[in-house]
Each structure stands twice: as structure tokens, then as C-alpha cells.
Amino acid sequence: MAVGKHDNLWAVTGGQRARYIAAMLAMALANVCMFGAPLIAKYAIDVVVDKDVAKGSPLLVEPAEWLARTMHESFASTDAFLWYLWLSALLAVIATAVGGVFFFLRGRWSAIASEAIVRRLRETLYAHLHDLRAGYYDDADTGDLVQRCSSDVETLRVFLSSDVVEIGRTLLLILTVMPILFWMDTQLAWASLCLIPFIGAFAYIFFTKVKHLFQITDEAEGEMTGVLQENLTGIRVVRAFARQEYEIAKFAEKNRIFRDHNNRLIRLMGRYWGTADLFALSQVLIVLMVGATAIIDGRISVGTLFAFLTYEGMIIWPVRQLGRVLTDSGKAVVSLTRTNEILHQAEETLAPTPPLGRSAGEIRIEHLTFGYDPARPVITDLSIHIRPGETIAIVGAPGSGKSTLIRLLLR
Numbered sequence: 001m002a003v004g005k006h007d008n009l010w011a012v013t014g015g016q017r018a019r020y021i022a023a024m025l026a027m028a029l030a031n032v033c034m035f036g037a038p039l040i041a042k043y044a045i046d047v048v049v050d051k052d053v054a055k056g057s058p059l060l061v062e063p064a065e066w067l068a069r070t071m072h073e074s075f076a077s078t079d080a081f082l083w084y085l086w087l088s089a090l091l092a093v094i095a096t097a098v099g100g101v102f103f104f105l106r107g108r109w110s111a112i113a114s115e116a117i118v119r120r121l122r123e124t125l126y127a128h129l130h131d132l133r134a135g136y137y138d139d140a141d142t143g144d145l146v147q148r149c150s151s152d153v154e155t156l157r158v159f160l161s162s163d164v165v166e167i168g169r170t171l172l173l174i175l176t177v178m179p180i181l182f183w184m185d186t187q188l189a190w191a192s193l194c195l196i197p198f199i200g201a202f203a204y205i206f207f208t209k210v211k212h213l214f215q216i217t218d219e220a221e222g223e224m225t226g227v228l229q230e231n232l233t234g235i236r237v238v239r240a241f242a243r244q245e246y247e248i249a250k251f252a253e254k255n256r257i258f259r260d261h262n263n264r265l266i267r268l269m270g271r272y273w274g275t276a277d278l279f280a281l282s283q284v285l286i287v288l289m290v291g292a293t294a295i296i297d298g299r300i301s302v303g304t305l306f307a308f309l310t311y312e313g314m315i316i317w318p319v320r321q322l323g324r325v326l327t328d329s330g331k332a333v334v335s336l337t338r339t340n341e342i343l344h345q346a347e348e349t350l351a352p353t354p355p356l357g358r359s360a361g362e363i364r365i366e367h368l369t370f371g372y373d374p375a376r377p378v379i380t381d382l383s384i385h386i387r388p389g390e391t392i393a394i395v396g397a398p399g400s401g402k403s404t405l406i407r408l409l410l411r
Helices: 017-050 058-072 080-131 134-139 142-184 186-193 196-233 235-240 244-296 302-343 402-409
Strands: 363-370 379-386
Touching: 017 080, 017 142, 017 302, 080 142, 080 302, 142 186, 142 196, 142 302, 186 244, 186 302, 196 235, 196 244, 196 302, 235 244, 244 302, 363 402, 379 402
Parallel strands: none
Antiparallel strands: 363 379
């Protein structure tokens, strides 16, 4: 992928969107299968309570009666009630098993897509780092660059592998379950959905706070990694000047800052999960209380309440998970911004070089002016002529441009 096409999460998925669409379709089919199991259980429970197959599902009554008549010759005690329960259990197992296959396909396709995207991003970053101007590395922190190319890319991978499809799954669950709930009982359906808007709003508020805090934490980790990298690279210099204690204290300070920011992030997430669980369990309690009242009034059956509680669990916990999904998306946006800061850096521009023949060993520099900052040249109007076999010495104060001159000769 060319540099500049990673500006947002939608652009990052380029080339793999078909797999993500297939994963979401597999998720939709898995949900359809999973939705069937609670309905089957609803009718089975109603049959157990009422001891009357005729009150069961129209889709299950006739097959159960047929099985009962078929087996009655061999087993005189067999009746339609027993076979109805066995058939309900069999259909529930089949629906769950087929749903599990689609869940597997969802995970496989989303994993293939995310790994392909992340591999491409890593290779793009690595290739671009080789083409950046030399002055960029003089100002950049090597540890922070390592952090962006490893930890930030991994954060993107986690988001792309699970959360992209999870968002689609949550929306599909809500849109699919709501008509079923209202079809079974309107009053209980409203009771089942009354706290979901509050959970969603709370998740969004949490997302706005955690996004900024994650960026601070990520940058603190990058600074800590930078100190570690510098010490490992220059360990001989540190020991030569007996600076071990100073460097240990320096790393400990960076480590403390990272720990403090990370603890703030953990405390914020702890408050979110605690509050989200309170909302979710309160929603289940509301359904249970309203449903129990409806059973006493004779408006719904026990099986209907069971189906409501099952469907409630199907939607309330994914909605609760929106906080985690939004958190991961916030982290992914921050990580993508940090990687884009590398990708948007200008590459080194070199003047075209004519083909060289056999070198005579002569070096000639005429009126050379150069500066990393064009407004502050390091070398001004320098001319040198070194003949073949001639040896010269380049001397000067620190910062006068000796190393820069050698780098220019080596392009």
C-alpha cells in the first residue's frame, strides 16, 4: 500500500473489505441459528408446564406426533409429549451447532483480513523508514519509533481482528432481536430495552475519556522504551563513565510515569465495567420482575419469560461490551495517528546521478553549501580538491560540519 493511504481506519481496511463483509454475513447467519434455540426452548418449557403438546410450536407438533405414532408399536409407553421434548432438544442442538460453524467462519475470515492488513502496514512502515531523510533520525527517538512500529501496530491488529466484526454483530443483534421481542410481548419488550440507551451513552462518554488517556499512556511507554534502547546501545559508554546509577534512576522515573498513567487508565476502565455491569444486571432484573408479574396475570407463559431472558442476555452483554469495543477503537485511532506521523514524513530527495565510469580516485567539491535547516547552513561555500593518492586531514570544532561533510560524500 502506498504511503498516505492509512489516514483512517476505513482506508486501512482497503483490499480486505470483502472478507470483513463475508465475516459479518457469517455472523448474521450464526445469529439466526442462535435465535432459533430460545424459541425452541420456549415452546418446550410451555409443554412441560402445561403437559399438552398441542400448545407447543406448530412447527414441532406434527413431527412429534408422527414420531410418536411410528415408535408406538415398539414402545407402548412412548407418547407425543416425550418425543416432542426430544425433538426440541435435537433441534436446539442442531441450531447451536450450525451457529457454531458460522461463528468459526466469522473468526477465520476476520483473522485472515486483519493479519494481511497488519503485515502490509508493517512492511510499509519499514520500507518508508529506509527512505526518510537523515535529519529525521537526528531528532527522532529510536525507542519511540520501535514503539510505533511494534506496539501501535499490534493495537491496530487487535482492533481489526475482533472489534470490527463485533460492532456489526452488536448492531445485527439489536436489529434482529427487537422484532422478536415485540412479537412475543410488547410491554415486556419495552421493559427489556429501557436501559440499553443509557448503557450506550455511558459507553460513548467512557470512549471520549479513555481515548486521550491512552495516547498519554502510549507516549509514556514510548519514552520508557527509548531510555531502555539508548542504554542497551550505549552500555559501554555508560560503564566507562560510571553512570549506572544515574541511568537506573532515569529509567525508574520514566517507568514511574508510565505506571501512573497506566493505573489511571485501569481505574477508569474499572469504573466503567462496574457501572456497566450494574446497568446490565438491573436490566435483567427489570425483565424478570415485569415478566413474573405478566405470568401471574396470565399474559405470558413461563417459556416466553425464558425466551425473553435469553434474548436479553444476547443483546445486553454485547451492548455492555461496546465500552471495550469503543476503547479499542480509540486506541486504534491513536495508534494509527502515531504510525501516520511516520508515513507522512518527507522522504529523502536525491539529485539524479549520472552513470559513473571507472574512478580515477579524485575528489572535487566546488562551492558546497549545506544545512539540515536551510536557514542555518552547517557548511558554507566549501571547495576542496583531493588528488589521487593524496591524504588530507579535516579538523574543526565540534559542530563545525566534519561528520556532515563525510556523510555528504557518502550521499
